[in-house]
Amino acid sequence: VQLVESGGGVVQPGRSLRLSCATSDFMFSAYTMHWIRQAPGKGLEWVAGVSNDGATQNYSNSVRGRFAISRDNPNKNLYLYMNDPRPEDTAVYYCATCLMWSGDWFPLDYWGQGALVSVSS
Amino acid sequence: EILLTQSPGTLSLSPGETATLSCRASQSVSNNLAWYQQKPGQAPRLLIYAASRRTNGIPHRFSGSGSGTDFTLTINRLEPEDFAVFYCQQYGGSPYTFGLGTKVQIK
Numbered sequence: 001v002q003l004v005e006s007g008g009g010v011v012q013p014g015r016s017l018r019l020s021c022a023t024s025d026f027m028f029s030a031y032t033m034h035w036i037r038q039a040p041g042k043g044l045e046w047v048a049g050v051s052n053d054g055a056t057q058n059y060s061n062s063v064r065g066r067f068a069i070s071r072d073n074p075n076k077n078l079y080l081y082m083n084d085p086r087p088e089d090t091a092v093y094y095c096a097t098c099l100m101w102s103g104d105w106f107p108l109d110y111w112g113q114g115a116l117v118s119v120s121s
Numbered sequence: 122e123i124l125l126t127q128s129p130g131t132l133s134l135s136p137g138e139t140a141t142l143s144c145r146a147s148q149s150v151s152n153n154l155a156w157y158q159q160k161p162g163q164a165p166r167l168l169i170y171a172a173s174r175r176t177n178g179i180p181h182r183f184s185g186s187g188s189g190t191d192f193t194l195t196i197n198r199l200e201p202e203d204f205a206v207f208y209c210q211q212y213g214g215s216p217y218t219f220g221l222g223t224k225v226q227i228k
Contacts, residue, residue, distance in 0.1 A: 044157070044165065044208050044219040060216045061122060094164055106212035107155040107170035114164060
């Protein structure tokens, strides 16, 4: 099982950024997917999750209305569209999944290594 | 939003001792609680789910207990590789929140 994030970097406040998570070695379309972030020196924050078919999305209160999670099942990729990013969105962003049971949202038993996003002018 | 309060913030122990970590939820999450271990520069690793079920490959010295609002992670006979930060996460209701973590450090 591999989860590999990409698309991180420095972005100016208010500019958009798209994070990607490329996956392999599991039946991507059968499992929910999530983004979790960790600000420098801080704890973990669940950001967003999407159902296996992409029909249901959930968001944290801090990103709802600004970020969008989506998935491309044929190509086994997960995305996070970060619109109107703010300095407080600076963090390492992890993609993660629950492979214990198809369709279940939690717990998160597989994680990527993360991608750093810095929001700064 | 369900708030998770972890205590203590830092625990200083010696190898061979027992660590007892607490996680308290602001409202009941039933048994929908997981514990993760994170070492510096690494992604979190799932230890315990459904409050008390150990993930495959996790040593038996790790155990979880509790339900409703009060949960405990116990690490018996600490090994050198156990020193890390531990987070609880509730998945009883969205948004699915984490606690702020407990750092278990070598005394």
